[in-house]
Amino acid sequence: MDRDLVEQAQRGDREAFAILARSHGDRLMAIAQRILRDVGRAEDAVQQTLVIAWRELPSLRDPDRFDAWLQRLLVNASYGEARRSRAWNAHIRVLPVDGQGGPDESLSLDNRDRLERGFRRLPPDQRAMLVFTHYLGLSPTEIAERLGIPVGTANSRLHYAHRAMRAAIEADERTVTVARGGSR
């Protein structure tokens, strides 16, 4: 179904594109919000992505790759949003994120807070790698293809992202341990 709609939209059919936008919008929003950790910026990134997708759609050579192509545009738009607000990600007071399903019970508040802070310190390209890996469940090879980067680059970004997240968690654990030890 998507293929037909994509081909119609490529020929300038705005109604077809509106259907595509409605069916892909939620997923785009979910990805952008997880990369950017900010609903407003994620909405901006999605809106920008949809407009660019409409404008550039005739240059998409394989309509079956629309979903992957759209996600690549979204990641680029998210990078742009992140660049415009570089200062926002550091020294920020982390508030609980209200999702539709509410906070996951299996992750303690301490760990959630550590992950949130660690994640916000990551550069956007490493954030995208983590979201595509742990949220979308894609392999580095699939991500590389989707984002148009070499597989080695995808592996490297994922490696550094994991290392940074692990370091963030463990540094926080040490801080907590020292703080608790000092208060005795």
Next chain:
Amino acid sequence: MTTQRELDRMLGDFFLDGTDELADRVLDAALDQIEDTTQRRPMWAPRRFSPMNLPLRFGMAAVIAIIAVGGALYIFRPGSSVGGPGSSVPASSAPTPAPTAQNPLIGTWTTGPTTCAQQNAALAKAGFTAAQLQSDGWDAATCAGMKHGSAFRLQFTNTLLVFYQDGVAGWTGTYQAVDGQTFKAGDSSTLYITYHYAIVGDQLTIDMVADTLPTASGGEQLGEDIAQTVIYETATFTRQP
């Protein structure tokens, strides 16, 4: 020490939370914006992938076969200096042929001075509409005061691409030859602009076919596309010694 398995589980749980719904007002805003947005027709579309009819296919195949057979006969002809018995020149002193595997783009390429009429023709050929050009402030009478220059020069090294507009360096970036008719360029580690090219003798023609790094606004992208077209597609480049 956090194991990879623990980290994977924590991150999996971490990403379960979050917004999973796009607000209607955002979707509506995007669709409203699209109402006023013209689709960009790819410059390659009308010029490439035109289906060959059957007689033309056979003709092309025949020409290729003739060239291949003729080349083989020439190389292995009796008396050929390539190791042939009739060779009077010692092999060691024979001139070394130029390496054919080298990137053919490397070098300096220039156009002569181009006219405003040529630049307008290139933009029309690439598919820009009058409305698009007008929205970018391009007036056809003066080519916006020839703001992109008149004479263009490209310098390709192994990895760098520099272009000059009327002798002034306008842009320096990196590039990579993808195959015999495609190269990609960009001004960061991402090579986001794709060009098709053809070299015939000492003549180079270039066609920008895709720009996959969206810029912040549609206006910026349009201006970028117009500039790219004027610089790369107005005239054929000639290799300089």
